[in-house]
Amino acid sequence: MKLDRFDIICISAAAIFAVCAVFVGITGKGAAPARASIAKETGADKPDAAFTANLMNAKVMLEAGQSKEAIAALKPLEVSNPSVAETYALLGQAYAKLMDYPAAMKSYRLALMYEPDFCDAKSDMFIGKRIKAALKEGQADAKSRLSGIATDATGLAELEDARYIERMLAGGCE
Amino acid sequence: MVDFYKKHRELIFILAAGISIGILGVCLACLGNPRNSGICISCFMENLAGSLGFHGNNRMQYIRPELMGFVLGGFASALAAKEFKSEGGSSPLIRFVGGMLLIVGCSIFLGCPIKMILRLANGDFTALAGLAGLVPGIWLGFVILRKGFYLGDPKPMPFVNGLVIPAAMIALLAAAIIQPDFLYWSQTGPGAQRASRTVAMTSGLFIGFLAQRSRFCITGSIGNFIVSGDRKMLYGLIAMIVFAFGTAWYKGFFVPGFEGQPGSHTSYLWSFLGMALVGVTSIMIGGCPFRQLILSGQGSADAGAVVLGMLAGGAVVQAWGITSNNMGPTLIGQVATLLGLAFVLALGITMRVRD
Numbered sequence: 001m002k003l004d005r006f007d008i009i010c011i012s013a014a015a016i017f018a019v020c021a022v023f024v025g026i027t028g029k030g031a032a033p034a035r036a037s038i039a040k041e042t043g044a045d046k047p048d049a050a051f052t053a054n055l056m057n058a059k060v061m062l063e064a065g066q067s068k069e070a071i072a073a074l075k076p077l078e079v080s081n082p083s084v085a086e087t088y089a090l091l092g093q094a095y096a097k098l099m100d101y102p103a104a105m106k107s108y109r110l111a112l113m114y115e116p117d118f119c120d121a122k123s124d125m126f127i128g129k130r131i132k133a134a135l136k137e138g139q140a141d142a143k144s145r146l147s148g149i150a151t152d153a154t155g156l157a158e159l160e161d162a163r164y165i166e167r168m169l170a171g172g173c174e
Numbered sequence: 175m176v177d178f179y180k181k182h183r184e185l186i187f188i189l190a191a192g193i194s195i196g197i198l199g200v201c202l203a204c205l206g207n208p209r210n211s212g213i214c215i216s217c218f219m220e221n222l223a224g225s226l227g228f229h230g231n232n233r234m235q236y237i238r239p240e241l242m243g244f245v246l247g248g249f250a251s252a253l254a255a256k257e258f259k260s261e262g263g264s265s266p267l268i269r270f271v272g273g274m275l276l277i278v279g280c281s282i283f284l285g286c287p288i289k290m291i292l293r294l295a296n297g298d299f300t301a302l303a304g305l306a307g308l309v310p311g312i313w314l315g316f317v318i319l320r321k322g323f324y325l326g327d328p329k330p331m332p333f334v335n336g337l338v339i340p341a342a343m344i345a346l347l348a349a350a351i352i353q354p355d356f357l358y359w360s361q362t363g364p365g366a367q368r369a370s371r372t373v374a375m376t377s378g379l380f381i382g383f384l385a386q387r388s389r390f391c392i393t394g395s396i397g398n399f400i401v402s403g404d405r406k407m408l409y410g411l412i413a414m415i416v417f418a419f420g421t422a423w424y425k426g427f428f429v430p431g432f433e434g435q436p437g438s439h440t441s442y443l444w445s446f447l448g449m450a451l452v453g454v455t456s457i458m459i460g461g462c463p464f465r466q467l468i469l470s471g472q473g474s475a476d477a478g479a480v481v482l483g484m485l486a487g488g489a490v491v492q493a494w495g496i497t498s499n500n501m502g503p504t505l506i507g508q509v510a511t512l513l514g515l516a517f518v519l520a521l522g523i524t525m526r527v528r529d
Contacts, residue, residue, distance in 0.1 A: 006321045007523045014519040021512035024505070031505035032439075034495025035231060113501070116233065116363060123362040163433050163440075167500040172437025173211040173234075173364040174284055174499045 033113070035174075038083075042114050045083035058090055067094040085115030089127060096134040101141040102154050104134050105161035112168045119168050132169055138162045185406055187388035192410030194384055196417035198377045199292045202240070204425050205369035209436035210296050212369075213240060213381075214289035215463035216280030219488035220497070221365050222346070225357050228489030233363025237350040239371050241467065242343040243378015244385070245481075248471030249340040251386035260336030262475025265325040268521065269476050272459040273466065273483020274490065275451060275514045281487075281497035282448030282511050283307075284437050286463045287392035287456075290449065291411070293438065295418035297430035300438045300445065307446035311453020312397045318458060318522040325459070325525065328476055336473030339481055343471075347375070364437075386472055391465035393456040441502040444511065448503075451514045458518060 003011075024031075047055070054077055061070040071094045077087045092107035108131050117123035119131060139162050145155030179186065195213065202212030211217050217234075224235035252258040280286045283304045285293060290308065293301035349357055350371060360366040368374070384390070388410065395407035422428040432440065439445070456462045459480055461469060466484070469477030491497040496507045503511075 001528075007526075010318075010519045010523045014516040017512045017516035017519070021509045021516065024512060025509045028505045030441075030502070031508055032499055032501035032503060034504040034506065035497070035499055036493060036495035039231070120362045120366075122366050164500055166434035167436070167438060170434050170436035171209040171364075171367070172435075173208040173214060173217040173367075174437050174497070 038114060042083045042085070045081050047081050047084055051077060051081055051084070055084075055086060055090070062090060062094055062097075065097075067097040070094045071098075083114055085111050085113075085118065088114065089118060092134065093130065096137065099137070101134070101138040102158040102161075105138040105142075105158050105165065108134060109161040109164050112165060116168065119171075128169055131165060135162055135165050135169065138165075184388070185409065187384060188390055188406055188410035189413050191381070191384040191388040191390035192412070192414035193417045194381050195288060195390075196291075196295070196414040196419075197421050198381060199288065199414075200295070200418050200421040200425060200427060202369045202374065202377060203292075203427065205373055206367055207369050207374075208364040208367045209427070210293045210298060211285070211289055211364070211437055212292060214292075215241075215286040215467065215484070216277050216488070217285065217289065217364065219277055219463075219484045220281070220492055221360075221488075223485055223488035224365060224492060225349075225359065226485075227356075227358055228485075229492035231492045232358070232365075233360055234365045234492060235358040235360045236365040236368060237346055237357070238368075239347060239350050239375040240378040240381075242347040242350070243375045243380075244382040244464065244467045245340055245343040245471040246347075247379040247382020247384075248386035248468035249343075249382075250379070251383040252472035255387070257386075258336065258473045260331045260333045260473040260475070261328040262331050262335055262478070263326070264328040264476045265525075266476060266479040268325060268525070269459050269479040270483035270486070271517075272455050273463075273480035273485075274487035275455045275518065276459075276463050276466075276480070277484050277487025277491055278496055278507075278510050278514050279448045279451035279455065280463065281491040282503050282507050283445045283452070284439065284498050287449075287452065288462075288464055291392065291415055292418055293435070295415055295428075296422045296435075297428045298435040298438055299430065299432050300435055300440055300442070303442035303445035304449040307449035308393070308453040309396060309400070311450035311455075312393050312457055313400055313453075314450070315393075315454040315457025316397055316401050318454070318518075321522070322526040322528060323458060323522050324527045325476075328474065331475060335475045338475070339470040339478040382468060382471065385464070385468045389465075391456075391461050393453055393462040394465065396453075397457055437500075439498055439500055439502040441498070444498070444503040444508060447511050447515065448498075451511055451518070454515075454518050458521070 058070045058073040088107045088111035095104035117125045119128045142159040199212040218238040221236045395411040398404040399408045466480040
């Protein structure tokens with residue numbers, strides 16, 4: 001079989017795509033975590049009774065207005081069980097109360113990544129209104145940071161987190 | 175009046191199909207379907223695969239009556255117009271894989287070509303990257319066709335072959351109504367966001383009927399214009415955009431911008447590549463995901479193979495984590511898109527009929 005110019009172009013392009021696929025697969029830079037693997041991660045990260053008790057304590061502290069104490073109680077939980085969404089939701093709430101919006105945005109982003117039902121009005125876990133209020137402040141905070149220094153790393157990360165949260169709150173199918 | 179209808183019948187049906195998809199696409203989202211996803215064949219296929227237990231994402235499990243409506247509307251229209259033809263045998267396995275690739279490409283972009291238009295009409299400018307990929311993808315598909323890519327002629331088949339997909343859709347419709355326990359139904363997430371079954375089914379039937387009459391196809395409308403300058407189908411697409419925009423604006427759904435858009439991400443390169451894959455594959459297998467549903471309703475077993483491929487694709491993209499999410503495309507999704515493009519190009523030369 002004699003190859004013509006079209007064959008050669010197609011073979012070259014297919015080879016380039018295949019090489020790119022291998023390269024992307026090896027480097028894996030900039031890719032988002034898959035929902036399926038997040039679900040596996042959260043499924044494997046089952047909290048024990050002590051964890052649940054500590055989480056409840058932190059919740060009580062937060063309700064009593066002791067945000068700093070709540071954060072101190074939640075931090076070890078974040079380390080011991082890094083895929084439990086409730087920890088991040090409470091951290092987000094605590095940071096927002098302390099007006100530490102970059103940390104609040106990061107925590108809420110992780111909360112929504114591990115538990116999208118937080119922004120689903122049909123779910124009993126729905127805390128969308130609370131997140132939305134924090135998001136508004138977070139966006140304003142990021143804007144003010146970036147208006148001073150356009151490359152401010154904290155502001156850029158905060159903006160990125162806020163944008164993800166905004167997309168999640170907007171709903172839609174994914 | 176009658177003369178006018180006779181003279182412009184084809185255009186009237188094309189415009190009617192475009193307008194109805196545009197209006198109902200937005201209205202179905204107003205009535206409960208996920209935002210900007212009033213009609214999305216790839217999302218619906220992923221929902222269907224989830225409901226049948228083919229993947230474990232419990233947020234994407236529902237049998238969308240719209241899907242059944244499209245096929246059965248096309249089926250009814252084909253029967254009424256005596257256009258129902260049971261035929262097939264034109265490289266069904268290639269078409270099956272093509273169906274899977276369609277869903278892979280759509281899931282990278284987060285939506286089928288219809289949803290792409292609906293996203294744009296709702297002000298989601300991130301979908302422009304998808305459109306920018308779809309058009310060259312369609313062009314490439316036509317280049318491949320022109321160079322001799324050929325899947326073989328469909329042959330007439332026993333009548334019952336053409337009935338398989340419509341019959342399966344009737345069974346699925348019954349399941350959607352009865353909601354038996356052995357199937358899966360989302361309680362939260364996009365799968366739980368639903369327009370009422372009656373509205374969804376009626377809209378699907380109406381659109382399916384018009385789409386069969388008009389042969390409306392998103393990729394076909396762009397492709398016909400690129401290849402032969404034929405504007406008829408393109409008018410349908412333009413009508414769809416205009417009416418979807420008008421409805422979205424009227425309903426307060428039009429929120430222009432690049433940020434904070436529902437069911438979107440801002441990885442433009444991957445949106446481009448994902449839709450390029452959809453464009454080229456659609457042309458090679460003879461129609462966009464929506465058109466394949468309609469064709470399967472009018473008796474094409476080949477389109478039926480694509481529909482089954484799309485169902486398998488819906489399962490695979492969710493189960494293997496190929497589908498993108500609001501954070502962007504996943505690693506396996508990126509690899510799958512690139513390999514998909516390499517595959518269609520390889521197919522383009524291996525399935526060539528040479529002089």
